[in-house]
Amino acid sequence: MTTLQSAPATAALSPAPPARRSPGLLKRLAGRSTGGLVRLGLLIIALFWMVPTLGLLVSSLRKPLDIQASGWWSIFTAPASLTLHNYTSLLANPAISRSVANSIMITVPATLLVVIIGALAAYIFAWVEFPGRDVVFLIVVGLLVVPIQVALIPVTDLFAKVGIFGSIASVVLFHVAFGLPFAIFLLRNFFAQIPQELLEAARLDGAGELRLFTRVVLPLGGPAIASLAIFQFLWVWNDMLVALIFANSSAAPLTVALTEQTRQFGTNIDVLSSGAFLSMIIPLVVFFAFQRQFVSGLTAGALK
Amino acid sequence: MTEVLTAKPPATGGSTPADDRPAARSRRGWITALFLLPALVLLGALVVYPIGWTVVRSLFGAQGFTHFVGLSNYGSVFSDHQTLTAIKNNAIWVVVAPTIATGLGLIFAVMTERIRFATAFKLVIFMPMAISMLAAGIIFRLVYDQDPTKGVANAVAVGIHDTFSSASHYPGAHPRPINHQLTGPAAGPFTTPPLAVSSRPVNLPLVGATPDDLKGASQAAGPRSCPGGHLCGTVWMDFKPGGGTPNAIDPGEKGLSGLRVNLLSGTKVIAHATTSKDGTYTLPAPATSGPVRVQLAASNFTAPYAGVNWLGPTLVTWSIIGSYIWMWTGFAMVLIAAGLAGIPRELMEAARVDGANEWQVFRRITVPALAPVLGVVLVTLMINVLKVFDLVYIIAPGASQQSANVLALQLYLSSFGGGNNQGIGSALGLLLLVLVLPAMYVNIRRFRKENAR
Structure with missing residues (x-):
């Protein structure tokens, strides 16, 4: 086996062990707020990453006429009838x-x-x-x-x-x-x-x-x-x-x-x-x- | 080399007495050959032999092995402007794509490291690795569609643009061709002749506004007198179903609201106003006593912003690189996360106890400890990027295919997709092989080192 293939690699997609608690209360609070920021950042990135695939999936479920008439994102404001027709x-x-x-x-x-x-x-x-x-x-x-x-x-x-x-x-x-x-x-x-x-x-x-x-x-x-x-x-x-x-x-x-x-x-x-x-x-x-x-x-x- | 592989003790060679009997030995020889044969035949015929064939073939012309041309195929490869574009683009690819994908992968891996429930995030980023370049190509062809009502990238670009710069209201609207009040180039601005300020309104008739633009517009206000010293008037659509009288505000003709009206002294704008719902505007009294002119600014009439030409000749390579980064950042992230999990936690904790902040821990401990993994990821992506074909072939529209050209595409075009010159194709194939040779060397060396341990 190569070095990269050892145990951690197979567990790569599962969460890392949680960080040990830092001692001071202030430090802990600061850590918590940056943790929240990081979490928010991750959420935004994940949404951004999903948009292209989502666009394909939604488009594939719209009628050809709808596809030509408006963007796929318009289904969120005006839910049109999705169909498996395609x-x-x-x-x-x-x-x-x-x-x-x-x-x-x-x-x-x-x-x-x-x-x-x-x-x-x-x-x-x-x-x-x-x-x-x-x-x-x-x-x-x-x-x-x-x-x-x-x-x-x-x-x-x-x-x-x-x-x-x-x-x-x-x-x-x-x-x-x-x-x-x-x-x-x-x-x-x-x-x-x-x-x-x-x-x-x-x-x-x-x-x-x-x-x-x-x-x-x-x-x-x-x-x-x-x-x-x-x-x-x-x-x-x-x-x-x-x-x-x-x-x-x-x-x-x-x-x-x-x-x-x-x-x-x-x-x-x-x-x-x-x-x-x-x-x-x-x-x-x-x-x-x-x-x-x-x-x-x-x-x-x-x-x- | 021997010490490498004997580190794993060979199973044969007399550990049991039975193995030494000649019959058993020859039987083992047969089985060895039988087990290896399919693999070696396939590798020999379809991988090794083709490399040799390509070397020879690259010395012959388009007609085949009958026309020896020496190195002239290589000469054409390095002078043909299509191929030079491909080489230039490949260079951009090799530098930009792996660096950004690895950088993002590092950031994502570190961000998710200490967060529980990061698995979902990793799955989202990693998912594109499972799908084909073809599917990714179609996905991004849709993302980059020029039409802002189809492509999400341009929908966002237009949305942002229109938020920060006022959208023009009446693209295509213009004065009647024979008009004594307003003149100007086809797309505006339209300016009146010099006039003296009086209480008489300066009414400005336009035609050519589209019914869509007039949706919700109200009746244009009729002539009236202006407040003392002010300059005022109405801008209106001088047309109604059935015609109407030119240059007169007829009942049923709509006022054009939201237009920017400038007051000019010479060529200098000294005041401006915006037309209201009924098309009226009021400009303050000019400080100068000389003649002034009223102008409808060009910004009222410009064609709407059409978004970024993502797949046009200038941007196409960068746009396709964007789609590649979308696919491969997950790969970098997962490998780096695996490396990260292998760094001893005590190292970072010790640094934190010593007062290092998170950035210092990242710069001084995490990144150096990850250097080997980062190297592997970068090299892997570089090799991968050199061979990129599907994404370019699918995403680049015909008109900008030349601008997006890469070596693998040029090889395909020159030998299969119409060019039909296998000599040039072979030279290009060999060029690709030479470019990955350093990686081959690194691979072999790395393997030997690992097995020597």
């Missing part, structure tokens, strides 16, 4: 519903494959010695920061030669490859912390590598695997560039379908706002359900 018409659009399905068909395999392939390799890097292991692992660490842009052109060429350019598989493969350095890095560091005695005891019992991997390492690596899976899931689900390059129109995920809509921005805010919010629902659910794993994955991958 969402129902969005999902009735075959291109959009197809793209939602594509998003799932890209994201799920890309996440599973990264976890499986990454865990296999990480186990070897952590616990099996072979010539050149350290060099290979340092190369993997080096690959953490390689910008995907470097590979877009050559991989386009490669996929075209192999004949998978434009398919869902091409998008998945690219995501898996660029997810692997982080996956191996994260899991190897976590696996290396498993007590050696545990592995040796299992070996003495006659367990082979495959058995060790599935029965000892994988269960113990649960937390790190969860972090990785959430991180990779969000990364792939939120990706636009990779799919924009590799996916043809029948393989395009939601992000790419929406990107095409942004060209006529202004006349189609109803489609864009509901579409964007639709694309945010899954990440937000994942985020709120698994904050802890998300944060620890993020801090571990700090230099990605």
Whole structure:
């Protein structure tokens, strides 16, 4: 594990222990009033931070005519009828519903494959010695920061030669490859912390590598695997560039379908706002359900 | 390097006698290869090989591997003004975005540190990290919309502007083209010819006020005589449904209220007044005896303030950086808060007992203790910012895309989005790779150091 990934990181979103009481009454009162000011400041900042998202959410619930007629904030002074109309018409659009399905068909395999392939390799890097292991692992660490842009052109060429350019598989493969350095890095560091005695005891019992991997390492690596899976899931689900390059129109995920809509921005805010919010629902659910794993994955991958 | 990884004792190598049997050893070799193979094949084919391919490809022209051009792609990259704009913008991005995001993250982390129930605040700030750059782009495209009835940023800008400078009342209103009482440029001010002060009212007819502007206006007051020495008159809308008589106040014609009327001596404003509900104004007696002129100030007629052109060529990069900061401040905050939780509390308490105030504790203890974390956050954001693409691609409208250009966008445009020159694209890709090399080095060194401990 890296230093940043230790216990405090996972608790980063939970409150810090309250300050010890300062001695003097005056000092305490002063502290209380600055505390109040800080609290007020935090409230204002939080509201400020929420306004953009709120604007999108409210817009997505307004009728197209209302959107063109007045700002979304006018619902606070003159509560208009909000409606799910934009969402129902969005999902009735075959291109959009197809793209939602594509998003799932890209994201799920890309996440599973990264976890499986990454865990296999990480186990070897952590616990099996072979010539050149350290060099290979340092190369993997080096690959953490390689910008995907470097590979877009050559991989386009490669996929075209192999004949998978434009398919869902091409998008998945690219995501898996660029997810692997982080996956191996994260899991190897976590696996290396498993007590050696545990592995040796299992070996003495006659367990082979495959058995060790599935029965000892994988269960113990649960937390790190969860972090990785959430991180990779969000990364792939939120990706636009990779799919924009590799996916043809029948393989395009939601992000790419929406990107095409942004060209006529202004006349189609109803489609864009509901579409964007639709694309945010899954990440937000994942985020709120698994904050802890998300944060620890993020801090571990700090230099990605 | 060896001492690095052997710090974690290798599991193999004869801790159990069974491991030394040749059969077991070769079986282990096979399994090692089998476990590693998928990862190494994918990394090799889709990450490492493409880097080499890109190096070679950048030496060939648009037509393909048949046209060797040497380093001329790099020459074009560094002389093409689009790419130079991209490099300039990337430089702005790398300096501004990580610094502000880290600074805000530090402030937020310290502010929330000793407050209970700060979790909700952190969730709000951190939430944008979970969503896609595309969604964030659409969110901010809406925020920055030029139309103040759609974009919240301009709604606020216009609101603030109109609070501090009086809104013009009658944009587009003007005298009739042939008018002996008022002349001036199309957008005002409109001025009368020199006149002597008398009790005769100076009535000023206008046309072209919109029905919206006239909402709630009342009947213009008819001619009357002015109080001694004062100059007075009526400004009114010299038109009613059906026409009315030009230059005469007909029943049904509305007075224009709230207009600023200046009294000029030469070109100097010596007095001013505001028209009342029925359109009448009264100016005090001028101290000079010479001829004076009455003027309707230009501020009455200027087009309404349209807000800030957030996505125009001048501001577009800064506006997009704003949206990036909105997304990534949460990241900085969470990492810094984690670092903060690791600083020994006694250190700060001791300083406080010694009489240090909160600012001194922050400057002298908190920030130095956080230096490694701040460094990691800054470097991470810098690498991330170098690769920024989605936000620029989505937020910048077509007309200002060139002004918002960044390297990743230029790469896309030159190789995929119409340009179709893979040679230039490869050179740009390699440039991006070279720019992140220092981070790669730092990463490897940091990893080795941590494992040596």
